[in-house]
Amino acid sequence: MKLTLHVWRQRNPADAGAFATYExxxxxxxxxxxxxxxxxxxxxxxxxxxxIAFEHDCREGIxxxxxxxxxxxxxxxxxGVTVCQLHMRHFKDGxxxxxxxxxxxxxxxxxxxVVDRSAFDRIMHAxxxxxxRTGSAPDANAIPITTENVxxxxxxxxxxxxxxxxxxxxxxxxxxxxxxxxxxxxxxPQGQPERAARxxxxxxxxxxxxxxxxxxxRACEAVCPKEISISGIARMNKDFRRVALAGPxxxxxxxx
Numbered sequence: 357m358k359l360t361l362h363v364w365r366q367r368n369p370a371d372a373g374a375f376a377t378y379e380x381x382x383x384x385x386x387x388x389x390x391x392x393x394x395x396x397x398x399x400x401x402x403x404x405x406x407x408i409a410f411e412h413d414c415r416e417g418i419x420x421x422x423x424x425x426x427x428x429x430x431x432x433x434x435x436g437v438t439v440c441q442l443h444m445r446h447f448k449d450g451x452x453x454x455x456x457x458x459x460x461x462x463x464x465x466x467x468x469x470v471v472d473r474s475a476f477d478r479i480m481h482a483x484x485x486x487x488x489r490t491g492s493a494p495d496a497n498a499i500p501i502t503t504e505n506v507x508x509x510x511x512x513x514x515x516x517x518x519x520x521x522x523x524x525x526x527x528x529x530x531x532x533x534x535x536x537x538x539x540x541x542x543x544x545p546q547g548q549p550e551r552a553a554r555x556x557x558x559x560x561x562x563x564x565x566x567x568x569x570x571x572x573x574r575a576c577e578a579v580c581p582k583e584i585s586i587s588g589i590a591r592m593n594k595d596f597r598r599v600a601l602a603g604p605x606x607x608x609x610x611x612x
Contacts, residue, residue: 425458521533552598
């Protein structure tokens with residue numbers, strides 16, 4: 357099939373950037389969206405032009421590296437997929453497709469479709485881990501935990517930090533991401549000793565970045581490739597309010 361692509365091109369952070377239009381012939385419906393971009397880049401290189409910069413790694417919807425807006429929707433209009441899992445069979449011959457990077461103040465554009473998501477890393481460094489020594493894997497019955505908590509923890513652990521939630525939120529909020537990370541550890545016994553301090557530090561780190569506030573639009577939940585529930589935001593708010601009202605967080609221990 358034939359496609360007309362309108363792709364955001366930006367040489368560097370200081371460049372104003374603009375859309376460039378490309379025509380692609382004989383696009384296979386069996387291709388993934390990233391494979392289609394690979395073909396386009398091969399054509400550009402053959403013509404002596406600069407290829408389009410975009411992030412990718414596993415191409416299996418696990419790493420969270422790839423991510424941009426496809427026709428105004430994060431990862432495209434197919435629910436529950438990353439852009440590397442989006443296939444060209446979902447498009448029609450003659451379609452015009454607009455491709456642009458995440459649009460969020462907290463994710464400055466580096467080049468073309470690549471944005472700087474290191475703000476997520478700084479939030480994780482603030483408290484998204486367990487410092488207490490957990491030892492080797494215990495016997496399955498050694499630590500009592502309900503099946504419901506296990507399932508919910510695994511649901512939140514699926515977050516791959518792609519940033520689609522931030523890019524889709526009208527306020528540029530990161531609460532679905534932060535809420536998922538806090539809920540994941542907060543639902544497990546090993547995460548309880550630092551539960552209060554974790555919530556305080558990660559929320560404070562989030563507020564230091566250029567993220568907006570949640571207004572319950574639920575746009576983040578709608579585009580999340582792992583379909584993570586906004587109930588994690590409620591858990592985050594509950595934990596944060598509890599420790600904020602109780603007073604200063606305990607001294608931070610040495611990370612192991």
